Amino acid sequence: MRRRSIALLALLLLPSLAIAVLLSRSDINVVVPVPVEHVIVVTNVALLALVLALLVARAALELDQYRILLGALGFMAMSGLFAVHGLSTPGVLLKGDKESDAAIVIGVSAAFSLYAAAAFFAVRYTPLAETLSRWVRPLPFIFGVVAALVAYAVVALWWPQIFTALFSAIARYGVTSGGVYGSGFGGSETRVDPLPALLGAVTVLLFGFAAWRQWREYERSRLPTHGALVGSYLFLAQAQVSMLLSPPWSGSWWEYHGLMLVAVVLALGAFFLELDRRRGLERFLPSLVVDRVLHGEPLQFTGERQPATILFTDMRGSTALAEGLTPEEVVAVVNAYLGVLARAVFREGGVLDKFTGDGLMSIFGVFQDGTDGALPALRAALAMRRGVEQLTSERRARGEPTARFGIGIHTGEVVLGTIGIPERSDFTALGDTVNTASRLESLTKEYGVDLVISEAVVSRLRDGDAKVRRLGDAHVRGKAATVSIYTVEG
Structure with missing residues (x-):
């Protein structure tokens, strides 16, 4: 050599x-x-x-x-x-x-x-x-x-x-x-x-x-x-x-x-x-992973442990929406809103892990963030809230179908890695943190809010970063202990 x-x-x-x-x-x-x-x-x-x-x-x-x-x-x-x-x-x-x-x-x-x-x-x-x-x-x-x-x-x-x-x-x-x-x-x-x-x-x-x-x-x-x-x-x-x-x-x-x-x-x-x-x-891998590939680092199938923040979103009332629209119209509505959500992730430096039908999963703090991604994830969530509200207002004015979304955020240790086989693989995060973030998103329906974050996220924020309101202690499926949950106002 x-x-x-x-x-x-x-x-x-x-x-x-x-x-x-x-x-x-x-x-x-x-x-x-x-x-x-x-x-x-x-x-x-x-x-x-x-x-x-x-x-x-x-x-x-x-x-x-x-x-x-x-x-x-x-x-x-x-x-x-x-x-x-x-x-x-x-x-x-x-x-x-x-x-x-x-x-x-x-x-x-x-x-x-x-x-x-x-x-x-x-x-x-x-x-x-x-x-x-x-x-x-x-x-x-x-x-x-x-x-x-x-x-x-x-x-x-x-x-x-x-x-x-x-x-x-x-x-x-x-x-x-x-x-x-x-x-x-x-x-x-x-x-x-x-x-x-x-x-x-x-x-x-x-x-x-x-x-x-x-x-x-x-x-x-x-x-x-x-x-x-x-x-x-x-x-x-x-x-x-x-x-x-x-x-x-x-x-x-x-x-x-x-x-x-x-x-x-x-x-x-x-x-x-x-x-x-x-x-x-970048059609198949997050940009941070692409950087590694283009600099000669092979994709690892073993995974890396590190703290990160996971953000999940999901559409509310998607079943009712689908009943009143043709499949093509449903796809158009979902894509319009997912575009708003995805751009919010990109603007805050997050990794768009995957689209989950009518929602998405994203990862923040990968390889670079001092707050383990909590602050940029929260900023992305607030940008999603504003973007969805603006898009809904525009679509309603035109008489077009609208949608609502719930967002859940949790910070903790995850395993980052490439899942699959060399011929077909996906970069993703695995672990209890991912499951908890998904469960928090589902709690938005129960508590009547559009955003639920965990105490692990709140503890990484500084005074003035956000106006948080405690919702209480919730039982999260898959966990024996309750989880303190919050929402963000404004």
């Missing part, structure tokens, strides 16, 4: 050898200026990559995958900036008085494309990704990146003199390498100045960090999609080196264009495949 890993890394680093050979042999690293072809090829490929990255971002948004969204945004930024790099080729679209300004724009845009991508990719593997997911909503984030790219392109292509004003004073030391496409900055000669060398080194380190973190995931999962991302990051790191050291229009300069193209194909392909696989798995 180690030999195979070393061989794979060596293969991924081969472009560095090609860069070194080309830079050391000026006789083969020939300069071939083809500005028109550069505009056509680079611009079209970059715009195509931008569209593909946008599609990945949209899919990541639908599946609530923030880390993949960050990766897609990184490629959107890189592709958009690199499209400006192509369009600003001096002497093609920007000529005459704008040609000297274009020499700054083309270099700045190429450099910024890798700087932006490296920042996005590195953030994917840090706690900052979790912080961003809490504070920056995905859709505005996507629109913000697109708006920034459009604004950048407008300024760069219509008023390139602004770039000259901003960067010409430091161009010999700063934003781009010394030999930026003629126009008084060294022609096809290469001179690496301190600031671009520093920025380039930081960019290589960021790509290297992302590759290292992704390599750890690949070592654990051995999934080809994870390995493809490692290759993408390493190719971009080598592209940064080639960009920094290569004379414009030389063979090594064209190599970094090729490396960026291969990196885009590898990464976006990997993202598409992972999202497609996730979409298929």
Whole structure:
């Protein structure tokens, strides 16, 4: 296994050898200026990559995958900036008085494309990704990146003199390498100045960090999609080196264009495949379990003991409802309400274990919650209450059939695991806690309330989390001792 890993890394680093050979042999690293072809090829490929990255971002948004969204945004930024790099080729679209300004724009845009991508990719593997997911909503984030790219392109292509004003004073030391496409900055000669060398080194380190973190995931999962991302990051790191050291229009300069193209194909392909696989798995498994599967952890048939909170819901009066409607109408009513209930579970981070005919079972606190899931389960229940009331009001106004639901919640130890056989299995929770939660739901009819929670749930809540009212001690089927039960008002 180690030999195979070393061989794979060596293969991924081969472009560095090609860069070194080309830079050391000026006789083969020939300069071939083809500005028109550069505009056509680079611009079209970059715009195509931008569209593909946008599609990945949209899919990541639908599946609530923030880390993949960050990766897609990184490629959107890189592709958009690199499209400006192509369009600003001096002497093609920007000529005459704008040609000297274009020499700054083309270099700045190429450099910024890798700087932006490296920042996005590195953030994917840090706690900052979790912080961003809490504070920056995905859709505005996507629109913000697109708006920034459009604004950048407008300024760069219509008023390139602004770039000259901003960067010409430091161009010999700063934003781009010394030999930026003629126009008084060294022609096809290469001179690496301190600031671009520093920025380039930081960019290589960021790509290297992302590759290292992704390599750890690949070592654990051995999934080809994870390995493809490692290759993408390493190719971009080598592209940064080639960009920094290569004379414009030389063979090594064209190599970094090729490396960026291969990196885009590898990464976006990997993202598409992972999202497609996730979409298929989430039809049958909870999202938290899918995360484990996609990171190479096999489904365990032995089970894990841990505290969790179980929430059950069930429709009230379903028999009477079915008597007055056709089967198709019953299905439509049930699905309308189950949609409200299920979305409440998802919003609070719960696992939708299963639909139980006209109700559902969900699990909270799996692998992550400090209150064993009691608080998010209660928030989900209150959201269900509000959602059902709103849907009922809307359906009643339209003269459509309505329904009522009861909810039961209990916290305790469960066994989480995959039940069944390798060919057909379900992830679920088993144990007395599950049975008790189901029994509490059935008590809602007896006590005339829509929500019953146990003392185990109440004990995990803080003052102010909810306004609870004690209902008394109830005999629960299957238990010798009585259970203290409560409801929540408001």
